[in-house]
């Protein structure tokens with residue numbers, strides 16, 4: 001029954017939400033070409049980085065992991081006034097399109113429901129990465145600002161690669177990598193409607209899930225009785 005509901009939703013989503021002129025490959029290329037360009041440009045601006053300035057990279061990685069977690073847990077899984085677009089897309093659409101039993105996309109046009117929309121990607125860079133980078137440049141040094149932007153955008157690209165890998169066929173080359181297949185199992189359990197509101201909110205590495213005790217191993221997900229759904 002659940003499978004049928006997913007299949008029906010997929011058909012409706014494709015008809016209503018994917019424009020005829022949508023090209024998955026163009027979406028994919030835009031995401032990675034523009035992201036890689038920002039990373040290379042920022043790295044190019046670095047000049048005689050001092051030892052302490054390199055600390056920007058691990059600090060940014062922790063910050064990004066926390067932002068990924070908090071945004072997913074408290075914004076995308078809850079309707080927040082003014083943030084309807086964020087809520088509607090990931091929670092309402094992405095989770096209905098992919099269930100834990102039906103995680104694979106059917107074709108390249110389904111990238112629409114996996115990758116961030118280009119407009120949101122540009123918004124995040126302009127509204128978050130750039131202002132913070134400029135502030136860090138003023139507060140500390142230009143190197144710190146550029147290291148922050150390069151690391152934050154690289155983290156985002158890593159997020160997109162991993163999330164895409166989770167929704168590719170399980171036997172894909174990327175999906176079979178040891179670490180990717182373990183992370184995929186965690187995200188698969190997050191796609192279980194009975195678990196998605198409470199567990200495994202990190203899409204990349206479950207650092208914040210471990211910190212906030214919302215980490216749930218995939219074996220535990222299968223064995224335990226279902227939790228009440230708030231979805």
Ligand SMILES: [Zn+2]
Nearest residue numbers: 072077190196
């Ligand atoms: Zn979710």
Ligand SMILES: [Zn+2]
Nearest residue numbers: 094098163187
């Ligand atoms: Zn997903």
